[in-house]
Amino acid sequence: MSTPLRLGIAGLGTVGIGVVKIIQTHADLISARCGREVRITAVCARDRTRNRDADLSHYAWEDCAPDLARRDDVDLFLELIGGEEGIAREAIEVALAHGKDVVTANKALLAVHGQQLAESAEAAGRVIRFEAAVAGGIPVIKTLTESLAGNSIKRVMGVMNGTCNYILTRMQSAGLPYDTVFEEARRLGYLEADPTLDVGGIDAGHKLALLAAIAFGTQPAFDAVEIEGIERVSIDDIHRAADMGYRIKLLGVAQSTGRGLEQRMSPCLVPADSPLGQLEGGTNMVVIEGDAVGQIVLRGAGAGEGPTASAVMSDVIEIARGVRLPTFGQPASALARPTPARTAVPAAYYLRLELVDKPGALAKVATVLGDAGISIDRMRQYGHSDGAAPVLIVTHKTTPDAIDHAIAALPGTGVIHGEPVELRIEEV
Amino acid sequence: MSTPLRLGIAGLGTVGIGVVKIIQTHADLISARCGREVRITAVCARDRTRNRDADLSHYAWEDCAPDLARRDDVDLFLELIGGEEGIAREAIEVALAHGKDVVTANKALLAVHGQQLAESAEAAGRVIRFEAAVAGGIPVIKTLTESLAGNSIKRVMGVMNGTCNYILTRMQSAGLPYDTVFEEARRLGYLEADPTLDVGGIDAGHKLALLAAIAFGTQPAFDAVEIEGIERVSIDDIHRAADMGYRIKLLGVAQSTGRGLEQRMSPCLVPADSPLGQLEGGTNMVVIEGDAVGQIVLRGAGAGEGPTASAVMSDVIEIARGVRLPTFGQPASALARPTPARTAVPAAYYLRLELVDKPGALAKVATVLGDAGISIDRMRQYGHSDGAAPVLIVTHKTTPDAIDHAIAALPGTGVIHGEPVELRIEEV
Structure with a gap:
């Protein structure tokens, strides 16, 4: 173990330069912690002339990531380019085929092609790590x-997109509507070039798919994650939820329902x-529940x-x-595709309705809920304005199917303005 | 790696039986996660006849831990007996000498003798793990x-004794004095047989010594941890601190001051x-600050x-x-004894005084603080009762020496009843 570990770093954006700086500074x-030197031998990015915040003059330069991945003087290939397809994927395949271990930060690639890459790595006797x-x-x-x-994992939950959490908490603290805070986040540079990756829940969904694979011993399957973004979260709901003692978060939840694996990324x-x-703000949090460790x-x-x-x-340093x-904690060959849970685990729900100002209106709503088998834990009606009164309902635990059933039946009562809003209340 | 890993478990208390249950259940x-079977071959405890909540009939029995540690059919020795000296230490030495790896939960032993055990392990080519x-x-x-x-660690902090945190939070929520809640905790079985280990901060101090060794690359040195327990925390201070927006915690802090390593376990x-x-309540929390990762x-x-x-x-499973x-993240030979920081990093302080009801009393206190170079951030004086008025002061950042100086000078003003209380405010 006294030979140096030689790194090739592909991608010199924020993360790549951050890695260079740590290796140069520390x-x-x-060396003390690894028992051997960790040395950068070569780097690669699209534009060599760009001014970067680190001295790269001692490293060999490649213009093309796969060329870096096949260099003889590279033991460990760092893929810090990003992207679900294209050069990142190709370069990792080349690295594995040439006997290099791989470290990547690429959630999209692994969430979609992780199983195949894990199989390639195992066939080549190499490892892929992706903390x-x-x-x-x-x-x-x-x-x-x-x-x-040593635990059977019961549930993994998390707030894993800082931009969405920034938007939601800023809406609440400043009392601003979604569109205004979205523009603010864009101006501050918090959003991806394609903001749907953030606010559409896709980026966070990629992350959830990776956690679920490890937690439940399945193949990562991004296409099995139910995703809903935060675009429809209104400042009204944020305020009303706060009145009832809640916060709205873009929350990822993966859990085994007994009939399959539930993977959801949605406002809860x-x-x-x-x-x-x-x-x-932009901080992340992951909550893991295991049968022995608790939460x-x-x-x-x-x-x-x-x-x-x-x-x-x-x-x-691990390598x-x-x-x-x-890659996912067990041999890739042992992993099966997850069976999607057809229905989510029962939960309490938050409903917001705009009730028309008519005698017996609330009774009709209550009847619809009762007919759907939904019982009410707490209800609050606010004063009428413009002929409508906001009504908030927190239900006892019920199924998503029952909620869907009730939501579909509510307009037929003739006492509801607009669309009812329903949000799941996750027990934490 | 397809041969089973054979465990010998010494100590069949709560933790030992918990381990047996996990291995039997999972x-x-x-096996899937390790790529090999993990098998218990032999166990050991003082009293074979005691009824235990697990079926041990398939394991060989030893009455004496060192005998277990030298068995040929044990690869990994689990020391779950506890205690800073005695049989636990002896058995670990025997295990290492007989070529076994060691897993232990024994904070006291490692905080005091960890360096010597790490050296023994390295000399024998074995590992000691202690999560x-x-x-x-x-x-x-x-x-x-x-x-x-990959980080230079700046500070490690933590609430690491659940019993103390239970006592402090219960005092606050129920408005009860220390002695009452202490008795309650004793009745509930939350306290060690020697409660000083808990409320005296010793147990938590052991833990801090281990974290500091890894974080700062030093030998674990329990005798270098400054320890103050929670026995002197009054319900008054808990209430007053809450008034000023704070909570009192038994907080461990390890940080490099530039002149040495500060290790404190004290109410903050x-x-x-x-x-x-x-x-x-009884939950634990550890906060780690690194130069790259932040908090x-x-x-x-x-x-x-x-x-x-x-x-x-x-x-x-790691093994x-x-x-x-x-053992401590670097070769034991590379670790030096920590140089204790002579003075702690500057901090804000909370002071509580009982001021006598005299004109100019507060001015005298302010003068003493000013003379000690301490400036006041916030001050609050409560109404007089029994001829004394509680005064709370939150200082700007200052040194412990300045605080000690001021505290020593305050009685000389003749306007203070009893002993002033001072507690450090840790920035988190």
Whole structure:
């Protein structure tokens, strides 16, 4: 183990440069902790002339990531380019075929093609690690794969897109509507070039698919994640939910229902005084529940140069120390595609209706809910304005099917203005 | 790696039986995750006849832990006996000498003799792992040793004794004095046989010494931890601190001051709305700050059968997978004894005084503080009763020396009843 571990870094954006800086700043610390030197031999990015915030003059340069991946003087290939298809995927395949281990931060690629890449890695006798792909600096991949490996995992939950949490908490604290805060986030540079990746829940859905694979011993299956973004979350609902003691979060939940694997990324209500409810701004949080450990909560920065590079270095140092784990915690050949749970685990729901100002209106709503088998835990009616009164209902635990049934039947009562809003209340 | 890993478990108390149950319940899951079987071959406890909540009939029995440690059919020795000296220490030495790896939950032993044991392990080419020794099911040893290995650690903080946190939060919520809640905790079985280990801060101090060793690359040195228990925390101070927006926690803090390593376990104020401030009851929390990752918060059960056994299994599975790390994250020979920081990092302080009812009394107090170089951030004087008025002062950042100086000078003003109370306010 006294030979240096030689890195080739493909992608010199925020994360790549962050990794370069850590290796340059902490060379001695890393050597002491690994028992060997960790050395960058070559780097690669699209534009060599771009001014970057690090001295790269001592490293060989490649213009093309697959060329970097096949270099003889590279033992470990760092894919920090991103993207679900294209050059990132190709370069990783080349690296594995040329006997290199791989560290990547690419959640989209792994959520969609992770199974195939894990199989390629195992066939080649190499490893793929990806701590930085989920929740930035929070050590959630290692915690699930290693620390909780003696547990049967019951549920994994998380707020894993800082931009969405920023938008939702800013809406609440400033009392601003979604569109205004969305524009603010765009101006601040918090949004991806394609903002749907953030606010549409796709980025967070990728992360959930990876956590679910490790937690439940299945193939990662992004196409099996039910996704709903935050675009339809209104400032009204944020205020009303707060009145009832809740916060609205873009929450990922993966759990085994007994009949299959439920994977959802959607706006949910959580108790305001829970750790998830108290999470403000761009911070991430992952909650893991195991049969032995109970509930573990992990909180930290989900993005940014330092935190993400810290997670990449965790993988680099793991490999430098000679640790070699299967990509998703078990041999890829042992993983089956998850059976999607047809219906989610029962939960309480939050309903918001605009009731017309007519005698007996509330009774009609209550009848529809009762007919759907839904019982009411708490109800609050606000004063009428413009001929409509907002009504909030928190139900007892019920099924999504029952809720859908009731929502479909409500307009037929003739006492509802507009569309009812329904949001799941996740028990945390 | 297809040969079974054979365990010998010494100590069949809560944790030992928890480990037996996990291995019996999750044999298939563990095999899938390790790529090999994990099998118990022999167990050991003082009293064979005691009724235990697990079927032990398939395991060989030893009456004496060192005999278990030298058995040929044991690859990995689990020391779950406890105690800083005596049989636990002896058995670990025997296990190492006989070529066994060791997993232990023994914080006292490692905090005091960890360096010597780490050296023994390295000389024998064996490993010692101890995730369960700190904060129960929370994966803090792995996070520090591995996940944050690319960081220079700035500070490690934690609430790591659930009993103390139960007592402090129960005092606040029920408005009860320390002695009453202490008795309640004793009746509920929350206290160690020697309660000083809990309320005296010793148990938590052991844990802090272990975290500090990994975080700062030093030998564990329990005798270098400044320890103050919670016995002197009054219900008055809990209420007054709450009035000023704080909570009182038994907080461990380890940080490099630039002149040495500061290790303190003592009652501190933290902001009520911070994750540490919001921590209720017996739950543990560890906060780690690294130069790259920023702040990571880990929260979970700090004790109990399931959580502690989950942490033991994390180590067992790590070893079963062939992962072999140095005890404190670096070779034992590389670790120096920490140089204790002579003075702590400057901080704001909370002071509570009982002011006599005399004109100019407050001015005299302010003069003493000013003369000590202490400036006041916030001050609140309550109404007089029994001729004394409680005065709360939150200072700007100052040194412990300045505070000590002021506290020593205050009685000389003749305007103070009793002893002033001073508590550090930790920035979190």
